[in-house]
Amino acid sequence: MATYKGIKGVKVQSKASDPTTSEAVGTVWYNTATTGLKYAIEGAGAWASGGALNTARGGGASGGIQSACWFAGGGPGVTGADMETYNGSTWTELGNLVSGARDNLEGFGTTTAAIACGGYSNPPTSGRDSTESWNGSSWSETNNLLTVRYNFGSAIGSPSTAGLVFGGISPSHGTETINNESWNGTSWTEENNMLTARAAATGTGISTAALAVSGTTTSALAGVTPIVEEWNGTSWTETGDVNTARMGVGTAGTTALALAFGGRQNPPVYSALTEKFDGTSWTEVADLATGRINPGGCGSELAGICYGGDSSTAPQSVTEEWNDPVYAIKTVTVS
Amino acid sequence: MANTYCTATNTGKGFFTHEDRNDFYLSGHAGDVWVVGNNAAGVSWINRVTGTGKTKPEAQAIVDGKIDEAIVAYDAETAEYKADHSRPEKYILP
Numbered sequence: 001m002a003t004y005k006g007i008k009g010v011k012v013q014s015k016a017s018d019p020t021t022s023e024a025v026g027t028v029w030y031n032t033a034t035t036g037l038k039y040a041i042e043g044a045g046a047w048a049s050g051g052a053l054n055t056a057r058g059g060g061a062s063g064g065i066q067s068a069c070w071f072a073g074g075g076p077g078v079t080g081a082d083m084e085t086y087n088g089s090t091w092t093e094l095g096n097l098v099s100g101a102r103d104n105l106e107g108f109g110t111t112t113a114a115i116a117c118g119g120y121s122n123p124p125t126s127g128r129d130s131t132e133s134w135n136g137s138s139w140s141e142t143n144n145l146l147t148v149r150y151n152f153g154s155a156i157g158s159p160s161t162a163g164l165v166f167g168g169i170s171p172s173h174g175t176e177t178i179n180n181e182s183w184n185g186t187s188w189t190e191e192n193n194m195l196t197a198r199a200a201a202t203g204t205g206i207s208t209a210a211l212a213v214s215g216t217t218t219s220a221l222a223g224v225t226p227i228v229e230e231w232n233g234t235s236w237t238e239t240g241d242v243n244t245a246r247m248g249v250g251t252a253g254t255t256a257l258a259l260a261f262g263g264r265q266n267p268p269v270y271s272a273l274t275e276k277f278d279g280t281s282w283t284e285v286a287d288l289a290t291g292r293i294n295p296g297g298c299g300s301e302l303a304g305i306c307y308g309g310d311s312s313t314a315p316q317s318v319t320e321e322w323n324d325p326v327y328a329i330k331t332v333t334v335s
Numbered sequence: 336m337a338n339t340y341c342t343a344t345n346t347g348k349g350f351f352t353h354e355d356r357n358d359f360y361l362s363g364h365a366g367d368v369w370v371v372g373n374n375a376a377g378v379s380w381i382n383r384v385t386g387t388g389k390t391k392p393e394a395q396a397i398v399d400g401k402i403d404e405a406i407v408a409y410d411a412e413t414a415e416y417k418a419d420h421s422r423p424e425k426y427i428l429p
Contacts, residue, residue, distance in 0.1 A: 043353075043354070043357040044357060046353040046354075046356035046357050047353070047356055048351060048352045048353040048355070048356065049345060049346075049347060049348060049349065049350040049351045049352075050347065050348050051347040051348050052345070052347050076416070076420060089347075089348045104419075122415065221421060264421075268421065268424055269426070272362060286356060286357075287362070289351060289356070289361050289362055289363045290362070290363040291362075310420075311365070312365065312402055312405065312423045312424065312426070313365040313401045313402055313404070313405040313423060314365070314401075314405065318345060318363070319347070321353075323353050326353040326354060326356075326357055328353075328354040328357070
C-alpha cells in the first residue's frame with residue numbers, strides 16, 4: 001500500500017499554523033493549534049462577493065484591475081454622473097463627470113488616469129460625443145468623439161493615453177454603427193470599421209489588440225448575436241463565437257485570455273453566465289451569483305471583477321470578484 | 336431536493352467566498368432572496384450569514400412581488416425610457 005512518505009518523501013508534518021494555501025496544494029499536514037489533519041486544493045475559478053457600490057447603477061464607464069477599478073456615470077434613466085473607485089474591498093465616491101449625467105457611456109484607463117466618452121442624455125436619442133479625462137481627483141472635458149454614440153464597446157484594458165471605441169448606436173447613422181475610433185491621448189482618429197454593425201457589444205483588451213463580444217444587431221433582444229470580432233490594431237476579423245448570445249455583457253482580460261459575464265439573453269433572462277476565452281474559443285465556467293446586464297467589468301481572466309448593472313427589478317450595487325484558480329484549505333473529516 | 340431558499344442581506348466582501356461558490360450552488364434574486372445548494376456547506380452558509388429560511392413558494396412570492404413593483408414602475412415611465420429598456424418579466428426560481 002502506498003504511504004504518504006512513500007509518495008512525498010517525508011512524513012506528514014506538524015505545523016503550528018496553516019501554510020500559504022497556493023504553496024500547500026497537494027500536501028497534507030497536521031495543524032497542532034486546531035488539532036486537525038488538513039490538505040490544500042486548487043479548485044476551479046469562481047466569483048466571490050465584494051464591496052457594494054454606493055450608487056446602484058448599470059451602463060457606466062469602467063476600467064482598472066480587480067483591486068483598483070472605477071465606475072462613472074450610468075443609469076437607468078440617465079441618473080448617473082457619479083465617479084466611484086474601488087480599492088479591493090470598498091467603493092468611494094469621488095468627483096462627478098463634468099458634462100452631466102449620462103448612461104451607456106464607455107471608458108478605459110486606471111483609477112488615476114482614465115477616459116470616459118459617449119453615452120446619452122435624456123431623451124435616449126440624444127447621443128453624446130463628449131470625452132472627459134480623469135486625473136485621479138477630477139474630470140475635465142477634452143476633445144470629442146468623431147461619432148456620437150451610446151451603447152458601444154471599448155478596449156477597457158487600455159491606458160488613458162491610447163484607447164479604442166467601436167460600434168454602438170449612433171443617432172447620426174440612424175442605427176447600429178460599425179464605426180471604430182482610436183484615442184491617442186489627445187484626439188480621436190477614425191479607424192477601419194467593424195465587420196458587423198451592432199449595439200451592446202462589450203469590449204476588452206487594448207487599443208492594438210481588442211475583442212468586441214456579442215451584442216445585438218437590432219438594438220433589441222431579438223437581435224442578439226454570438227459574434228465576437230478581434231481587432232489587431234489595423235483591422236477586425238471574426239474569431240470564436242460565445243456559446244450563448246447576449247447583449248450588454250461585462251468583460252475582462254485580453255485577446256488571448258478573456259472573460260465575458262452577465263448580459264441579457266433571449267428568451268429574456270438577466271444572465272449570470274460566465275464564459276472564458278482562450279484566444280480561439282469560449283468555454284462556459286462558473287456563473288455570477290447575480291445575473292445582470294451592463295455591469296462594469298475589468299481586470300484579467302485570472303482576476304476579474306463585475307460591479308453594478310441592471311436586473312429585472314432594479315439597478316444593482318453588487319460587486320463580484322473572479323479568481324481562477326481558487327485555492328482552499330480543507331480539514332480531513334472521518335465519519 | 337437540489338436547492339434550499341433563504342433571505343439574507345448581502346454585506347459585501349466575505350458574504351460569499353470563492354470557496355463557498357465551489358462548495359455549493361448559489362444565486363441571488365430580488366428581495367434579498369438566495370437560492371442555495373441543499374448540502375452541508377450550503378446550509379452552513381445560511382447559518383453564517385444569518386439567513387432566514389424560506390420555502391420555495393415563499394421565496395418565489397417575494398421575487399414575484401418585487402417584479403410586480405418593477406412592472407408598475409416601468410409602466411409609469413416615459414416612451415423614451417421604454418424604448419431603451421425592456422419590461423420586467425417574471426421567472427421561476429431554480
